[in-house]
Amino acid sequence: MFETLSLLSLQQYWWIIISLLGSLLVFLFFVQGGQTLIFRLGKTDMERKMIVNSLGRKWEFTFTTLVTFGGAFFASFPLFYSTSFGGAYWVWMIILFAFIVQAIAYEYRTKPNNFLGQKTYEVFLFINGAVGTILIGVAVSTFFTGSEFSVDKLNLTNIFGTGSTTISAWQGPAHGLEAALNIQNLSLGLAVFFLARVLGILYLDNDIDEKAINDRVRRQLIINGIPFVVFFLLFTGLLLTSDGFAVVPQTGVDPLFWTVKMEPYKYLHNFLAMPVVLTLFLVGVLAVLWGLFGTIFGKCSKGIWMAGGGTVLTVFALFLIAGFNHTAFYPSTYDLNSSLTIMNSSSSHFTLTAMSYVSLMVPFVLVYIVIAWRAINNKKITAQEFDGESHAY
Amino acid sequence: MENFDLTLIDWSRGQFALTAMFHWIFVPLTLGLAFIIAIMETIYVRTGNEKWKTITKFWAKLFGINFAIGIATGIILEFQFGTNWSNYSWFVGDIFGAPLAIEGIMAFFLESTFIAVMFFGWNKVSKGFHLLSTWLVAIGANLSALWILVANAWMQNPVGMAFNPDTARNEMVDFWAILFSPTAVNKFLHTIASGYVLAAIFVVGISAWFLLKKRNTVFAKQSIVVATVFGIVSSVFLIFTGDESAREIARVQPMKFAAMEALTEGRTNVPLIAIGFLEQPPTSTEEGELLHGDFAFKIEIPNMLSYMTFLDPNAYIPGIKNLVNGYHNPRTGEDVLSYREKIQRGKEAITTLKMYKEALRAGDTEKKEEYGARFDDPEWVESTFRYFGYGYYNDDNLAGLVPSVPLSFYSFHLMVILSGHFLALFIVMLIFVLRNQLEKMRWLLYVAIWTIPLVYIASQAGWVLAELGRQPWVIQDLMPTLAAVSQLDSSTVQVTFWLFAVTFTTLFIAEIKIMITQIKKGMTGGH
Numbered sequence: 001m002f003e004t005l006s007l008l009s010l011q012q013y014w015w016i017i018i019s020l021l022g023s024l025l026v027f028l029f030f031v032q033g034g035q036t037l038i039f040r041l042g043k044t045d046m047e048r049k050m051i052v053n054s055l056g057r058k059w060e061f062t063f064t065t066l067v068t069f070g071g072a073f074f075a076s077f078p079l080f081y082s083t084s085f086g087g088a089y090w091v092w093m094i095i096l097f098a099f100i101v102q103a104i105a106y107e108y109r110t111k112p113n114n115f116l117g118q119k120t121y122e123v124f125l126f127i128n129g130a131v132g133t134i135l136i137g138v139a140v141s142t143f144f145t146g147s148e149f150s151v152d153k154l155n156l157t158n159i160f161g162t163g164s165t166t167i168s169a170w171q172g173p174a175h176g177l178e179a180a181l182n183i184q185n186l187s188l189g190l191a192v193f194f195l196a197r198v199l200g201i202l203y204l205d206n207d208i209d210e211k212a213i214n215d216r217v218r219r220q221l222i223i224n225g226i227p228f229v230v231f232f233l234l235f236t237g238l239l240l241t242s243d244g245f246a247v248v249p250q251t252g253v254d255p256l257f258w259t260v261k262m263e264p265y266k267y268l269h270n271f272l273a274m275p276v277v278l279t280l281f282l283v284g285v286l287a288v289l290w291g292l293f294g295t296i297f298g299k300c301s302k303g304i305w306m307a308g309g310g311t312v313l314t315v316f317a318l319f320l321i322a323g324f325n326h327t328a329f330y331p332s333t334y335d336l337n338s339s340l341t342i343m344n345s346s347s348s349h350f351t352l353t354a355m356s357y358v359s360l361m362v363p364f365v366l367v368y369i370v371i372a373w374r375a376i377n378n379k380k381i382t383a384q385e386f387d388g389e390s391h392a393y
Numbered sequence: 394m395e396n397f398d399l400t401l402i403d404w405s406r407g408q409f410a411l412t413a414m415f416h417w418i419f420v421p422l423t424l425g426l427a428f429i430i431a432i433m434e435t436i437y438v439r440t441g442n443e444k445w446k447t448i449t450k451f452w453a454k455l456f457g458i459n460f461a462i463g464i465a466t467g468i469i470l471e472f473q474f475g476t477n478w479s480n481y482s483w484f485v486g487d488i489f490g491a492p493l494a495i496e497g498i499m500a501f502f503l504e505s506t507f508i509a510v511m512f513f514g515w516n517k518v519s520k521g522f523h524l525l526s527t528w529l530v531a532i533g534a535n536l537s538a539l540w541i542l543v544a545n546a547w548m549q550n551p552v553g554m555a556f557n558p559d560t561a562r563n564e565m566v567d568f569w570a571i572l573f574s575p576t577a578v579n580k581f582l583h584t585i586a587s588g589y590v591l592a593a594i595f596v597v598g599i600s601a602w603f604l605l606k607k608r609n610t611v612f613a614k615q616s617i618v619v620a621t622v623f624g625i626v627s628s629v630f631l632i633f634t635g636d637e638s639a640r641e642i643a644r645v646q647p648m649k650f651a652a653m654e655a656l657t658e659g660r661t662n663v664p665l666i667a668i669g670f671l672e673q674p675p676t677s678t679e680e681g682e683l684l685h686g687d688f689a690f691k692i693e694i695p696n697m698l699s700y701m702t703f704l705d706p707n708a709y710i711p712g713i714k715n716l717v718n719g720y721h722n723p724r725t726g727e728d729v730l731s732y733r734e735k736i737q738r739g740k741e742a743i744t745t746l747k748m749y750k751e752a753l754r755a756g757d758t759e760k761k762e763e764y765g766a767r768f769d770d771p772e773w774v775e776s777t778f779r780y781f782g783y784g785y786y787n788d789d790n791l792a793g794l795v796p797s798v799p800l801s802f803y804s805f806h807l808m809v810i811l812s813g814h815f816l817a818l819f820i821v822m823l824i825f826v827l828r829n830q831l832e833k834m835r836w837l838l839y840v841a842i843w844t845i846p847l848v849y850i851a852s853q854a855g856w857v858l859a860e861l862g863r864q865p866w867v868i869q870d871l872m873p874t875l876a877a878v879s880q881l882d883s884s885t886v887q888v889t890f891w892l893f894a895v896t897f898t899t900l901f902i903a904e905i906k907i908m909i910t911q912i913k914k915g916m917t918g919g920h
Contacts, residue, residue: 060505068497075494078486086479086879103465113910115903153561157747162396166480166880347487348564358495365502372506375518391512
């Protein structure tokens with residue numbers, strides 16, 4: 001089935017899967033957003049316990065999606081894995097650190113004799129929620145703004161000279177942290193952070209049946225929704241008016257070696273060239289706003305599904321304009337021709353084919369996730385739930 | 394060698410070793426305890442006896458504490474291939490990335506989805522659905538082990554790939570060859586068996602503590618019955634797969650095999666050293682001359698190593714010296730190249746790639762085709778390209794091509810000796826618990842408790858052998874560790890090394906304190 005597809009089709013298929021995983025990850029950041037609001041939405045120990053337990057039943061989905069996102073990127077576009085992780089070292093290391101401390105925080109927070117104290121584990125949850133989302137937003141924004149690196153596979157053969165044998169080199173000592181100084185990157189980072197908080201509030205409103213918490217939702221949605229809209233509009237405005245990194249197709253030349261040039265309004269052009277993607281983006285943005293403002297002005301507690309669905313569509317569309325329509329998805333501002341495209345950074349036809357068969361498992365995974373999710377979420381969390389001996393964080 | 398930053402390489406290796414060893418403290422318990430819990434819950438569901446539910450929940454609580462820190466220490470390992478080993482990630486990413494992605498899609502979601510049901514679903518889902526969830530967590534954990542071990546096995550014995558000079562990397566050509574390579578099959582089976590044995594010792598040791606304290610004695614004895622039976626089956630399987638693994642190492646990684654047996658000089662009728670202490674380990678001088686190692690003390694079984702390796706007591710096994718200097722194998726009639734010759738051929742392979750890439754860049758079609766044709770020629774690939782990795786070394790650095798003999802020898806022997814002890818312990822414990830005499834055997838209960846640290850040592854020793862024994866290779870014969878590293882300042886890696894060392898140590902202390910507190914609360918204690 002997949003064997004007959006061209007290499008380009010497989011590369012596009014895998015870019016779609018990466019985009020889908022990335023967009024699901026941002027939706028699942030409701031866990032991270034919720035973690036930064038434990039003390040805003042919960043004022044008593046019991047309220048905070050309900051919030052932590054609500055998020056604690058879902059945190060592993062976010063974590064696993066992040067890990068799978070990384071694994072899928074490695075398998076399908078290994079040059080990205082090699083160049084970005086090895087180059088933007090500090091950004092990724094800090095992100096990973098933020099997830100390491102999350103993984104134990106839920107389980108250890110209220111256990112007796114937990115060495116660091118409950119407060120420390122709550123700080124860990126906050127660090128994960130804030131640092132993780134902002135830096136992932138910043139890192140993804142570099143897909144549009146570029147980074148300073150070079151790639152030269154000839155370095156592998158550098159055994160007689162004194163030069164490095166490493167094929168990719170990052171320019172500058174900050175190893176990725178410099179990206180946070182760019183206003184466009186920072187605006188996406190903050191937009192993701194406030195979006196995660198909005199989603200977190202909407203999820204908790206949906207999952208917890210406790211009047212005191214539900215009553216605080218509206219005010220917190222306004223506090224976090226406004227900065228989200230501001231930073232998102234700032235990012236989108238800068239994106240649509242900025243120059244982009246266009247791949248120049250060359251007849252008779254292997255796409256591995258196609259060059260890259262700057263093109264004014266490249267990402268605006270990408271939207272216009274792919275009306276379906278533009279539609280997904282607009283529908284997504286409207287759905288997020290509907291979920292947000294519908295909950296602020298209405299009484300519905302199902303805003304998470306509208307805003308969550310909208311998040312998936314919006315982020316999915318953003319990934320697609322980063323990689324499709326002859327665009328370098330991981331551009332280098334230091335050396336344009338070192339930029340990574342879905343054509344020059346992908347795995348081989350064979351590997352992409354094999355992995356495409358594996359991807360057929362994804363619908364089954366989604367089905368059992370839905371079944372288990374419904375089984376756990378069929379009753380809203382209440383204070384009475386913690387009366388018995390059942391497992392709780 | 395002047396183009397390699399050896400300090401950076403050492404710190405990068407140190408960081409990988411640190412994070413991998415920490416991760417491996419928690420993973421084997423997850424692998425085995427998940428099945429032990431699933432068995433206990435099955436007994437509960439089948440008998441309807443509430444005490445089995447209590448036992449299941451007690452061990453599940455300890456499982457959860459261990460599982461969380463296993464995840465915390467695991468995420469860094471996946472991403473570290475990119476952050477610290479970027480050349481490696483490109484050179485073999487086409488093959489290595491696939492198992493990691495499959496691990497995520499196939500195994501991690503299974504684990505993370507159903508672990509929520511396992512912990513929070515007792516009052517929310519039916520007994521049957523809960524039991525199914527517990528089994529799926531166990532299967533998911535072991536499936537994740539499958540894929541990461543397939544990836545690791547491929548590094549030890551690269552198969553099913555071809556080198557593409559255009560992309561300058563190895564590319565997958567046979568998925569099934571990678572999945573079902575004998576190295577992968579053995580590694581998977583041996584590693585999960587070690588996890589099962591570790592978990593069984595964990596359950597037996599903690600239950601022994603309850604018996605010594607005369608608390609929850611019925612629960613403790615029932616736990617011991619399940620764990621010792623599980624442990625005996627697993628131990629037999631562990632020893633069997635270990636034997637197969639050693640034979641596989643002798644075939645595909647003869648230097649690792651010679652190092653773990655401390656065999657300097659090859660010979661026929663090689664004895665098996667059951668116990669030995671190295672007086673002076675065999676070492677290599679800068680010039681590549683090997684100094685003989687010797688044992689201060691050893692107990693050996695004549696001809697046994699030859700027999701175990703090739704099922705022939707007279708079989709020839711090459712030693713470290715032969716592998717470095719080249720030798721004639723009387724068993725196969727094959728002339729094996731010296732390392733000096735392999736280095737020359739490796740340099741030729743690398744230079745051919747360089748010429749090819751330069752011709753490509755210059756648009757010189759004639760030269761491009763001339764050099765490119767070599768990569769399509771199976772004979773050249775077999776005679777020259779297969780030594781690609783040796784080309785990063787020079788003649789004056791042969792010492793760098795020999796792994797640490799003491800580390801390999803001691804880690805291997807420690808692992809083997811201890812695995813015998815575990816099997817014996819399981820059998821003795823089972824006999825006495827079935828005779829209802831276990832509580833009187835206080836010395837045996839103490840032995841069971843003190844075997845817990847021993848099983849962790851044995852488990853770590855296995856990975857020390859697997860990973861240090863294959864040095865200097867990150868991919869056997871194709872890429873040395875020193876050519877795999879990312880271009881970073883060594884100070885950068887030092888900072889992250891200490892960051893992880895402090896963080897993981899802190900979390901480990903927290904885990905131990907929480908675990909001990911929960912154990913002390915007893916099997917019938919509240920949450």
